[in-house]
Amino acid sequence: MNVSKSFWLWTRGFLEGRSQQVKLQGALSSIRPCPSGVPQGSVISPTLFNVHVDDLEDCIPSYLDINTHKYADDCTQDEVIPYGSTSNMQKVLDAINDWAHRNKMKLNAKKTKDMWICFKAAIPEPPHLKIGDDTIERVKSFKLLGLWIDNTLKWNTHIDEISRRANKRLFYLRECRRADLPTNVGLTCYESKLRPVLEYAAPIWGGLPQYLTDELESIQNRSLKILGLPPDSLQSLEQRRDKLSIREYEKIINDETHPCRKYIPDMVTNKYDLRTPKTLPGIFSYTKRHELSFIPRTNSLL
Numbered sequence: 001m002n003v004s005k006s007f008w009l010w011t012r013g014f015l016e017g018r019s020q021q022v023k024l025q026g027a028l029s030s031i032r033p034c035p036s037g038v039p040q041g042s043v044i045s046p047t048l049f050n051v052h053v054d055d056l057e058d059c060i061p062s063y064l065d066i067n068t069h070k071y072a073d074d075c076t077q078d079e080v081i082p083y084g085s086t087s088n089m090q091k092v093l094d095a096i097n098d099w100a101h102r103n104k105m106k107l108n109a110k111k112t113k114d115m116w117i118c119f120k121a122a123i124p125e126p127p128h129l130k131i132g133d134d135t136i137e138r139v140k141s142f143k144l145l146g147l148w149i150d151n152t153l154k155w156n157t158h159i160d161e162i163s164r165r166a167n168k169r170l171f172y173l174r175e176c177r178r179a180d181l182p183t184n185v186g187l188t189c190y191e192s193k194l195r196p197v198l199e200y201a202a203p204i205w206g207g208l209p210q211y212l213t214d215e216l217e218s219i220q221n222r223s224l225k226i227l228g229l230p231p232d233s234l235q236s237l238e239q240r241r242d243k244l245s246i247r248e249y250e251k252i253i254n255d256e257t258h259p260c261r262k263y264i265p266d267m268v269t270n271k272y273d274l275r276t277p278k279t280l281p282g283i284f285s286y287t288k289r290h291e292l293s294f295i296p297r298t299n300s301l302l
Helices: 005-015 045-052 089-102 156-168 170-178 183-199 210-226 237-253 294-301
Strands: 067-071 074-078 141-144 147-150
Touching: 147 156, 156 170, 156 183, 156 210, 170 183, 170 210, 183 210, 183 237, 210 237, 237 294
Parallel strands: none
Antiparallel strands: 067 074, 141 147
C-alpha cells in the first residue's frame, strides 16, 4: 500500500501496549490489556479498519463470479445464478470464514442474513448457507444501509417502516403548536426532523405505485394541518423525489468513472436541427418493476 516504514512503526506504536478498565458507580475494575482492535473515537481508527479488511476480496477466487460491496463495517455479497446453474455463495462464505480466522476475526452468523430473489416458482431455492456449523437465517426482507430490501423487489416494507418513524415524529410538530411557536419554526422542524426520514435515499426507491405515493403524501399533509398550513404550502414529496432522482442521474452521466455509468445509455446526437441537439434514448421495460426502478424511471423523466 506504499506505506513508509516510519509511518508503519508509528502506527504499531500507536496500537501496541494499550489497556482498558471499566468504571461502574465509582468502582474501577482491574486493568486489562487490549491485544486487538483500535481505540474507539480515534480519527485514524476507521482508516486502520479499512486497511485491515482491504484484502477481503483477494481471498475469493475470481471464477466464482461474486460481487462484493463494502461500506464502513458492512459487507454485502451477491450473485446472479444462471438458469440450470448452482450457487457459489457457500464456497465464497467458506473462503471469507477462512480469511476471518487468519485475520483474528470471527463472523457473526446471527447477524448474517441470506436472501433468495426469484420470480419463477418452478425454480427451487438453493440450500441454506452455513458459517461453520451455524445455519444462516434466510429472510424475506432486511435493512441494508438504511433501506429495507424485499425479496419481491417492492418497497412496501420500506415505506411502512419510514411511515411508522415519521408518524412518531409528528409529536415535535404538536409540541411546536402547543407552545404557540411561529409557523416558520414548526415548518423548519418538519423540514429537519420529518422530511429527511421520508426522503432518505429517495432516488433508489422513488418509483412507487400510486397507493404508496399517497401514503407518504398523507404524512406531509397531516404535518401541514397540525401547523395550520394549507396542503399546497410545500412542494409534493413526489415532485421532490423526481428532482432528487434527476440530480443523481445527471451526476452519473457526467462521471465516466461512476460504477452505474455502464447501465446508462449514451447520449444520441440528432441529425436534424432540433431544439435539443442531444437526447437520451429510451429504455424499454418488460415489467412494471423494471420500469419503476431508478435508471429507467429517471431516464424517462429526463
